[in-house]
Amino acid sequence: MLRRQLVRPLSPCARQPLCTSLRHNTFSTSTRRRLMGMTGFTETQLTVREAVTAVCSHFPNTYWQEHDQNQQDPTEFHAALAKDGWLGIALPEELGGSGLGISEATMMMQTIAESGAGMAGAQSIHGNVYATQPLARFGTQAQLHSTIPNIISGKWRVCFGVTEPNSGLDTLRLSTTAKKQPDGSYKVSGQKIWITCAQVARKMILLARTTPRDEVQNPSEGLSLFCIDLDRTQPGLDMRRIKKMGGCAVDANEVWFDNYPIPADTLIGAEGQGFKIILHGMNAERCLLAGEALGLGYAALGKAAEYARERIVFQRPIGQNQGVAHPLADAYMHLEAAKLATYHAARLYDASKTDTTIRQDAVGVAANSAKYLAAEAAFTACERAVLAHGGMGYSVEFDVERYFRECLVPRIAPVSREMILNYISEKVLELPRSY
Numbered sequence: 001m002l003r004r005q006l007v008r009p010l011s012p013c014a015r016q017p018l019c020t021s022l023r024h025n026t027f028s029t030s031t032r033r034r035l036m037g038m039t040g041f042t043e044t045q046l047t048v049r050e051a052v053t054a055v056c057s058h059f060p061n062t063y064w065q066e067h068d069q070n071q072q073d074p075t076e077f078h079a080a081l082a083k084d085g086w087l088g089i090a091l092p093e094e095l096g097g098s099g100l101g102i103s104e105a106t107m108m109m110q111t112i113a114e115s116g117a118g119m120a121g122a123q124s125i126h127g128n129v130y131a132t133q134p135l136a137r138f139g140t141q142a143q144l145h146s147t148i149p150n151i152i153s154g155k156w157r158v159c160f161g162v163t164e165p166n167s168g169l170d171t172l173r174l175s176t177t178a179k180k181q182p183d184g185s186y187k188v189s190g191q192k193i194w195i196t197c198a199q200v201a202r203k204m205i206l207l208a209r210t211t212p213r214d215e216v217q218n219p220s221e222g223l224s225l226f227c228i229d230l231d232r233t234q235p236g237l238d239m240r241r242i243k244k245m246g247g248c249a250v251d252a253n254e255v256w257f258d259n260y261p262i263p264a265d266t267l268i269g270a271e272g273q274g275f276k277i278i279l280h281g282m283n284a285e286r287c288l289l290a291g292e293a294l295g296l297g298y299a300a301l302g303k304a305a306e307y308a309r310e311r312i313v314f315q316r317p318i319g320q321n322q323g324v325a326h327p328l329a330d331a332y333m334h335l336e337a338a339k340l341a342t343y344h345a346a347r348l349y350d351a352s353k354t355d356t357t358i359r360q361d362a363v364g365v366a367a368n369s370a371k372y373l374a375a376e377a378a379f380t381a382c383e384r385a386v387l388a389h390g391g392m393g394y395s396v397e398f399d400v401e402r403y404f405r406e407c408l409v410p411r412i413a414p415v416s417r418e419m420i421l422n423y424i425s426e427k428v429l430e431l432p433r434s435y
């Protein structure tokens with residue numbers, strides 16, 4: 001069934017010479033020309049790239065076009081990656097993972113996005129890779145053994161519940177509460193928003209307040225992290241899908257809790273320490289997002305260069321015009337620079353686990369910078385890819401419109417450009433805090 005879908009010929013198109021070739025819908029990292037410079041990567045990263053490329057090759061652009069248009073979850077894609085063990089890439093070997101680092105996981109996420117799966121493909125598995133990091137580090141043995149193997153096998157999917165409509169980026173003001181009950185369990189009340197994959201997730205890594213903000217010394221205290229079941233048969237849980245601009249294959253949701261009961265053993269780490277615990281996963285998430293942005297940018301640029309080589313107007317390839325070529329060359333250099341920043345940050349993140357001389361704030365600066373630079377480079381590449389295609393850049397069939405819609409996500413989430421600029425201004429330049 002899936003096979004048949006994948007080899008389905010393209011829909012008829014009026015611009016015959018441009019759309020009859022399946023090349024326009026093939027997997028971008030497997031085309032003749034690979035754009036990204038490959039020097040400097042480790043053997044393991046290259047192996048990851050090759051193996052993930054092989055899995056992704058079964059899910060060409062037509063698959064992602066259809067799933068985007070139909071707002072259909074890429075269940076088969078998630079299952080294919082799970083089947084080959086990729087969801088456990090950065091999880092401990094004793095729990096069935098590969099025990100690799102964020103450097104390798106970033107390469108995996110980049111390869112997925114670059115395959116043409118874009119942000120949608122990346123987001124369909126992203127939470128399983130990074131939201132599980134705090135759990136793997138701070139969870140009890142019982143928690144780890146009951147959840148992680150099911151996540152790695154693909155049986156359970158995971159979503160991440162932090163953002164709220166009334167607090168936005170001011171996470172410490174989130175108002176979802178988890179109230180402790182006499183038997184040690186909790187009842188959750190409040191609202192989360194923009195929760196990716198909540199419709200298909202069995203587990204949510206949830207950040208909620210367990211002690212009111214005015215009863216703690218520091219607002220970062222009193223927040224707790226939980227790994228909860230999203231049991232839709234229980235009263236007190238409701239969710240609604242948000243209609244969105246891009247990445248429509250994956251769902252994004254508002255989630256409401258109203259005295260939703262969760263057992264005591266869903267708490268990860270110590271009560272009240274959830275914010276510190278979650279910070280551990282945030283730098284990893286920024287590296288992964290940077291990788292996803294890079295993948296999207298290279299995919300778009302590959303398409304643009306291919307089109308610019310082949311599209312003949314005024315009796316010559318449009319890429320022969322410097323007005324077309326130079327913006328693409330410039331976009332390439334920005335992607336390459338962001339790539340160096342991204343893999344530097346990922347390497348630092350991994351090394352800091354054992355090298356105590358690497359300070360966490362240095363990792364934070366590197367990871368935030370990488371996410372910022374990669375998101376900007378991806379945006380530039382995607383916008384220019386659409387423009388290089390002229391009118392066909394606006395057509396679904398040429399994919400760059402989908403990449404363009406998706407390339408705004410790394411600029412917004414998990415932290416916006418402005419908040420990264422605030423962070424660098426304050427932490428590196430020692431300028432007064434502006435908010």
Ligand SMILES: Cc1cc2nc3c(=O)[nH]c(=O)nc-3n(C[C@H](O)[C@H](O)[C@H](O)COP(=O)(O)OP(=O)(O)OC[C@H]3O[C@@H](n4cnc5c(N)ncnc54)[C@H](O)[C@@H]3O)c2cc1C
Binds near residue numbers: 160167252416422434
């Ligand atoms: C596709 C998508 C998927 C997502 N998935 C998830 C998910 O799975 N789980 C989850 O928890 N969240 C998720 N999010 C939420 C995302 O992390 C937030 O949207 C993001 O953190 C921005 O928060 P906000 O939307 O509340 O923006 P706001 O906080 O409302 O900010 C709005 C704008 O104001 C700017 N701004 C605010 N304060 C300042 C300031 N002091 N200085 C300068 N500028 C400022 C911001 O930079 C931003 O541009 C997702 C979002 C999207 C779009």
